[in-house]
Amino acid sequence: xxxxxxxxxxxxxxxxxxxxxxxxxxxxxxxxxxxxxxxxxxxxxxxxxxxxxxxxxxxxxxxxxxxxxxxxxxxxxxxxxxxxxxxxxxxxxxxxxxxxxxxxxxxxxxxxxxxxxxxxxxxxxxxxxxxxxxxxxxxxxxxxxxxxxxxxxxxxxxxxxxxxxxxxxxxxxxxxxxxxxxxxxxxxxxxxxxxxxxxxxxxxxxxxxxxxxxxxxxxxxxxxxxxxxxxxxxxxxxxxxxxxxxxxxxxxxxxx
Amino acid sequence: xxxxxxxxxxxxxxxxxxxxxxxxxxxxxxxxxxxxxxxxxxxxxxxxxxxxxxxxxxxxxxxxxxxxxxxxxxxxxxxxxxxxxxxxxxxxxxxxxxxxxxxxxxxxxxxxxxxxxxxxxxxxxxxxxxxxxxxx
Numbered sequence: 134x135x136x137x138x139x140x141x142x143x144x145x146x147x148x149x150x151x152x153x154x155x156x157x158x159x160x161x162x163x164x165x166x167x168x169x170x171x172x173x174x175x176x177x178x179x180x181x182x183x184x185x186x187x188x189x190x191x192x193x194x195x196x197x198x199x200x201x202x203x204x205x206x207x208x209x210x211x212x213x214x215x216x217x218x219x220x221x222x223x224x225x226x227x228x229x230x231x232x233x234x235x236x237x238x239x240x241x242x243x244x245x246x247x248x249x250x251x252x253x254x255x256x257x258x259x260x261x262x263x264x265x266x267x268x269x270x271x272x273x274x275x276x277x278x279x280x281x282x283x284x285x286x287x288x289x290x291x292x293x294x295x296x297x298x299x300x301x302x303x304x305x306x307x308x309x310x311x312x313x314x315x316x317x318x319x320x321x322x323x324x325x326x327x328x329x330x331x332x333x334x335x336x337x338x339x340x341x342x343x344x345x346x347x348x349x350x351x352x353x354x355x356x357x358x359x360x361x362x363x364x365x366x367x368x369x370x371x372x373x374x375x376x377x378x379x380x381x382x383x384x385x386x387x388x389x
Numbered sequence: 390x391x392x393x394x395x396x397x398x399x400x401x402x403x404x405x406x407x408x409x410x411x412x413x414x415x416x417x418x419x420x421x422x423x424x425x426x427x428x429x430x431x432x433x434x435x436x437x438x439x440x441x442x443x444x445x446x447x448x449x450x451x452x453x454x455x456x457x458x459x460x461x462x463x464x465x466x467x468x469x470x471x472x473x474x475x476x477x478x479x480x481x482x483x484x485x486x487x488x489x490x491x492x493x494x495x496x497x498x499x500x501x502x503x504x505x506x507x508x509x510x511x512x513x514x515x516x517x518x519x520x521x522x523x524x525x
Contacts, residue, residue: 216422233422249408253420260417263408272406275421362413370411 168244169295169319170327170367172335173375175382176312178349184309188347192298192314193287195341201289207297208285210304211376212239212267214276237276238380239267240373243297250373257360259370282380284313293319294334301383311383314351322367324358354382400491405478430454430463433471441490442477449474469510473502497524 178184197203214237216229229235240250241264249267251260260266270276286299294316301311316334321327335353342351356371356378358364363371410417433449450471452463475495479487500520503511 230422234420237421251417253417256416256420258413258417258420260414261411262414263410265406266408266410268406269408275423 167322168367168369168372169317170321170324170331171315171317171372171375172331172353173372173379174314174316174335174351174353175379175386176349177352177382177386182348184312186300186309188312188349189286189298189300191345191347192312192342192351193289195338195345196289196291196296196298199291199337199341201291201296203287204290205288206285207243207288207299208283209243209376210241211282211284211380212241212278213280213282214239214270215279217275217277238377239270239278240376241267242369242372242376244372245369248369250370252373252377254377257357257362259361259363259373261370261373282310284376295319301380310387313379313383324365324367324371327367352382354378400488400495402479425457428454428457429466430460432463440494442479442483442487444491444494445474445476447474447476448472467505467507467510469512470505470507473498500524 176184176188193203215235216233218228234253234255236254238252238254240252242248242250247264249262249264251262251266251270252258253260262269271278281304282301283304284299284301286297288295288297297315297317299313299315300309301313302308303310316331316338318327318330318334321330335351339350356374358371358374361370361374363374430452431449432452433447436444436446438444448471451466453466454460454463456462475491475498477487477491501517501524503514503517505511
């Protein structure tokens with residue numbers, strides 16, 4: 134099997150416990166500052182095909198057929214902010230001064246509920262702050278939260294991998310806007326060094342899923358981390374940027 | 390506090406939101422359209438301790454600079470006079486306890502602090518040394 138087996142050497146340092154991880158999970162032995170390499174993939178439906186939750190259940194079934202053990206739920210949120218205009222309605226976007234971005238994204242990651250990330254896509258800037266920062270934005274009143282999207286689903290432990298398969302739904306609705314997944318590889322934090330094994334995993338995943346003859350496929354779109362000033366060493370900021378990329382892909386797929 | 394107007398100064402209650410941020414936070418605010426308005430250099434000390442509430446006491450002087458970021462050329466706004474700030478966070482469930490802790494701590498410090506008007510410093514009053522000694 135191409136999937137790495139557990140039992141390899143792990144760093145001896147212990148770290149603060151993560152909620153929802155079982156004690157035997159390799160992630161528990163990773164120093165807190167290092168995030169494991171992760172790929173985000175989104176479901177690209179065939180032209181003319183609408184999304185449905187059956188794809189989600191089939192993908193979860195694949196994870197289990199590969200030997201994955203379901204070990205909980207996850208939820209990451211993205212908030213779209215738009216600038217407040219003088220009339221307070223946030224409506225007339227075309228009268229904005231040129232230096233004010235038309236939108237910014239707030240990201241709350243499931244693995245770090247105490248943190249908040251804000252992305253300015255036009256400037257390739259990702260800010261990392263405390264969860265309280267969203268209150269700062271609210272008090273400043275220069276931007277207003279317009280849409281709140283949740284990425285949520287189940288997670289599966291699969292050897293040295295963690296899979297999170299989820300749907301994208303606007304907050305407080307059941308409207309399916311997209312389907313995506315996270316693949317995390319615990320032993321490595323280097324993006325380049327983990328690339329080969331991620332590609333191998335993705336090949337196995339695609340093969341397994343292909344047997345279900347679903348009307349579409351998962352795609353991994355590379356984010357340009359260097360443009361955001363991020364290094365080869367994977368971090369939560371990388372994940373925030375991947376979510377922004379993933380969202381862009383999902384919205385393009387819906388429009389197509 | 391002692392000095393003209395000291396009794397009229399009451400405890401100020403404000404809502405504060407604090408967040409750590411990555412080092413690109415200034416670039417972020419410029420990026421969302423904020424512009425530099427003014428710059429002040431604050432120099433001094435901060436003390437943090439627990440005394441019925443989580444206290445932060447700062448003793449600072451405010452300084453202005455002739456050119457942007459020219460910290461070496463900073464000039465005190467009120468020479469010889471510092472600002473002493475005593476703060477403690479409070480929530481709805483401990484508000485009254487924090488108020489009484491702050492009030493009692495301020496009374497404790499009162500013999501050392503003399504209110505000065507800018508340009509008219511009281512200087513170090515003769516009783517300060519004895520007051521400090523009696524507190525220690």
